[in-house]
């Protein structure tokens with residue numbers, strides 16, 4: 001579904017991502033792990049159009065997207081969340097999802113902001129789809145709460161819901177479980193599994209929580225110093241001496 005070949009980007013002398021080959025297969029949950037600063041978020045930036053690679057190519061569903069801007073890539077069905085979400089606006093949860101449904105079409109977005117003349121049918125569709133997505137995301141009970149007032153874990157679920165509103169076929173999640181307590185992490189795990197099983201969406205996830213990674217990933221790719229260090233099934237990767245060393249070398253115990 002997604003194929004990166006020889007992807008590199010350098011910041012000055014720093015090889016943030018260096019000649020990485022990586023493939024995401026349709027229907028899988030693929031996790032990208034590695035110590036802080038390994039180049040994981042930079043890799044997401046490259047494949048989602050937020051950064052231009054210095055070399056290499058990215059092909060999505062058979063189309064070369066290497067030089068497309070982010071909105072064009074999203075429109076093709078490759079949608080991402082960000083490591084640090086900024087969704088604390090003074091609007092309620094339902095409104096933010098409604099805007100999410102329309103924000104990939106500029107006219108629709110303006111229509112909603114200006115309370116413009118969308119057809120009644122279109123409004124109903126957005127309303128119904130919003131309710132459906134809120135229910136799917138476990139946010140229906142919070143729909144009238146201001147986004148900034150709901151618990152942090154629910155804000156992270158909302159960030160995932162907003163990405164779903166854009167209609168992805170491939171969803172990129174950047175550390176979705178960071179800052180979540182165990183109950184919230186388990187809700188997130190359940191949601192990710194349902195995104196795949198009920199919506200048929202392929203998942204490519206950066207995550208530090210190794211329990212979460214091991215319990216839901218079909219495959220794991222490890223980055224270290226911008227390079228691909230290992231790839232395989234979760235247990236294979238977890239016992240790979242190179243991987244253990246990369247984590248221990250930076251003072252991490254996650255990979256053990």
Ligand SMILES: Nc1ncnc2c1ncn2[C@@H]1O[C@H](COP(=O)(O)OP(=O)(O)O)[C@@H](O)[C@H]1O
Pocket residue numbers: 011014016034035036037038039040041042043
């Ligand atoms: N826009 C940028 N300009 C300069 N350096 C950057 C930029 N983005 C990331 N870096 C550097 O690239 C390296 C990889 O960063 P990042 O991809 O965020 O790592 P990770 O997500 O694996 O923790 C880090 O050393 C980071 O400081």
Ligand SMILES: [Mg+2]
Pocket residue numbers: 040041042083
């Ligand atoms: Mg990162």
